[in-house]
Amino acid sequence: MNYIEHVGKYFLMLGRVFNAPLRTKVFYQTILKEIEDLGLKSLGIVLFISLFIGGVIALQTAINLEDPFIPDYLIGFATKRSIILEFAPTFCSIILAGKVGSYITSSIGTMRVTEQIDALEVMGINSLNHLVLPKIIATVFFYPFLITLGMFVGILGGWLAGTLSSQFKALEYIQGVQLDFMPFLLFYSTIKTLLFAFLIATIPSYHGYYVKGGSIAVGRASTQAVVWTTIVIVLCNYLLTQLILT
Amino acid sequence: MIEVKNLHKSFGDVEVLKGIDATFEKGKTNLIIGQSGAGKTVFLKSLIGLHKPEKGIIYFDERNSLDFSKKDMQQWRQEIGMVFQGSALFDSQTVEENLLFPLQMFTNFSREEMLDKVNTSLSRVNLKNSNKKLPAELSGGMQKRVAIARAIVMNPKYLFCDEPNSGLDPETAIIIDNLIQEITAEYNIITVINTHDMNSVMEIGQKIIFLKDGKKAWEGNNEDMFKTDNEAVVNFVYSSNLFKKVREAYLSETK
Numbered sequence: 458m459n460y461i462e463h464v465g466k467y468f469l470m471l472g473r474v475f476n477a478p479l480r481t482k483v484f485y486q487t488i489l490k491e492i493e494d495l496g497l498k499s500l501g502i503v504l505f506i507s508l509f510i511g512g513v514i515a516l517q518t519a520i521n522l523e524d525p526f527i528p529d530y531l532i533g534f535a536t537k538r539s540i541i542l543e544f545a546p547t548f549c550s551i552i553l554a555g556k557v558g559s560y561i562t563s564s565i566g567t568m569r570v571t572e573q574i575d576a577l578e579v580m581g582i583n584s585l586n587h588l589v590l591p592k593i594i595a596t597v598f599f600y601p602f603l604i605t606l607g608m609f610v611g612i613l614g615g616w617l618a619g620t621l622s623s624q625f626k627a628l629e630y631i632q633g634v635q636l637d638f639m640p641f642l643l644f645y646s647t648i649k650t651l652l653f654a655f656l657i658a659t660i661p662s663y664h665g666y667y668v669k670g671g672s673i674a675v676g677r678a679s680t681q682a683v684v685w686t687t688i689v690i691v692l693c694n695y696l697l698t699q700l701i702l703t
Numbered sequence: 704m705i706e707v708k709n710l711h712k713s714f715g716d717v718e719v720l721k722g723i724d725a726t727f728e729k730g731k732t733n734l735i736i737g738q739s740g741a742g743k744t745v746f747l748k749s750l751i752g753l754h755k756p757e758k759g760i761i762y763f764d765e766r767n768s769l770d771f772s773k774k775d776m777q778q779w780r781q782e783i784g785m786v787f788q789g790s791a792l793f794d795s796q797t798v799e800e801n802l803l804f805p806l807q808m809f810t811n812f813s814r815e816e817m818l819d820k821v822n823t824s825l826s827r828v829n830l831k832n833s834n835k836k837l838p839a840e841l842s843g844g845m846q847k848r849v850a851i852a853r854a855i856v857m858n859p860k861y862l863f864c865d866e867p868n869s870g871l872d873p874e875t876a877i878i879i880d881n882l883i884q885e886i887t888a889e890y891n892i893i894t895v896i897n898t899h900d901m902n903s904v905m906e907i908g909q910k911i912i913f914l915k916d917g918k919k920a921w922e923g924n925n926e927d928m929f930k931t932d933n934e935a936v937v938n939f940v941y942s943s944n945l946f947k948k949v950r951e952a953y954l955s956e957t958k
Contacts, residue, residue: 483807572791579751580805581780 467663473585474593474659487591495557495592495658496599500606502556503549507540507607510548511614514539519624529625533615533633538642540611546646547694549607550653553600554686558661561592562682565665566675574666585666592658600654601647608646645701652697653690660686704728705750705861705893710759712742712749719745720756721917727895732884732907735897737914738939744865746914747897751785751863752776763861781809784854784892786864786883790846792838798825798849799834802856809857824852828882844875848882855886862887862894868903876900880907901946904928913939929953 478484577584664682705727712720727733802821828848868876887894908925
């Protein structure tokens with residue numbers, strides 16, 4: 458099957474995903490469970506990575522701006538911009554594509570090879586709607602919060618790194634963080650996050666749902682899902698930046 | 704009654720079902736047997752609507768399932784119970800949740816009524832005190848029982864079983880076979896079982912359809928199977944010395 462066929466099949470899958478759920482009560486319960494599985498359980502890794510990457514960005518900026526004519530508050534400013542514009546929405550999404558994407562593909566893929574999806578279909582349940590739509594809603598709803606939290610923790614990580622290493626003054630860093638605040642950049646970042654969340658839920662679901670074979674095929678599909686989700690995120694990141702920021 | 708006429712199904716250039724005619728009767732265990740690759744699973748999956756045949760008719764009590772609208776199809780699916788080869792239990796859910804699931808999706812019963820139905824089904828398959836266990840905590844035979852309980856919890860008109868005793872020891876396999884036969888008679892449903900287990904054929908084969916190369920090669924019951932001189936059936940069923948001797952003994956006894 459060539460790439461175009463895969464893209465076509467992916468959009469046909471989305472057509473089946475977006476249908477009214479059979480039972481709203483069951484649907485809401487599934488969404489809550491997905492928020493826990495796909496969102497809350499990723500909180501630790503996102504916060505951990507944000508804290509340390511924020512620290513690294515601040516330190517690297519400080520080291521590269523060692524010039525008496527460049528004020529120290531620019532370290533805070535550059536760290537904040539890097540984190541809000543790129544690190545939090547894109548880098549965290551790529552990490553989530555690896556963690557959550559492989560989980561989604563392997564769980565749906567295992568359901569496919571063990572005939573659990575057939576069991577749903579035989580019962581008269583739209584399996585794509587039942588399995589994928591709650592994942593989309595959970596990620597699209599929860600990831601903006603997760604990424605926003607990542608931004609705060611990243612900026613905090615920069616402040617901590619500077620304070621602990623004495624590379625720059627904490628007050629000047631805070632002054633830089635507060636400098637030239639542009640709400641539009643947060644809007645741009647949120648738009649990216651929403652799109653990436655959608656991709657993280659749907660591309661791995663596609664790979665899992667159409668897997669054929671056994672456990673090795675599920676493993677292979679998980680790898681492909683992570684690779685393709687990352688590629689599409691990177692491409693969409695470029696396109697959105699071109700469309701929104703230029 | 705389920706009536707199948709001239710059923711054809713292909714995958715690409717490979718024609719798997721080549722015009723099958725068959726009938727499956729109410730209150731009986733109807734078996735589909737045949738070698739691996741004969742088209743049994745494709746036939747069964749075509750019957751339950753997981754494959755769409757290119758040609759043919761499948762009447763479920765005079766309703767052609769291949770002409771169903773989306774709404775009719777959903778209604779009809781609630782009349783079907785299916786036991787999959789690997790049980791296909793939802794592994795993230797407990798036994799009780801597995802059985803509650805179709806009830807929650809398709810009925811308006813209260814929680815108490817649903818639990819009552821779940822417990823009735825579980826006790827019918829002789830599984831008590833397993834409600835809170837996960838499928839992974841159960842043996843293969845117990846998983847099959849849960850799958851049967853899930854299949855009957857909605858009081859289906861039609862029960863389909865794909866290799867219901869594969870991977871089970873002979874004693875458990877016979878227990879599962881007998882359970883299916885008892886449920887078929889008790890609920891007066893049409894049961895279609897896909898198997899190549901000869902013990903099942905001899906034990907519960909009230910009606911048997913033998914498939915060979917995507918066509919129906921023979922039809923009868925377990926008694927007829929001893930008497931038949933159909934070469935394909937004889938070669939398939941009596942391929943082991945044990946079954947050859949059983950057949951010889953049966954024939955010499957009935958002479």
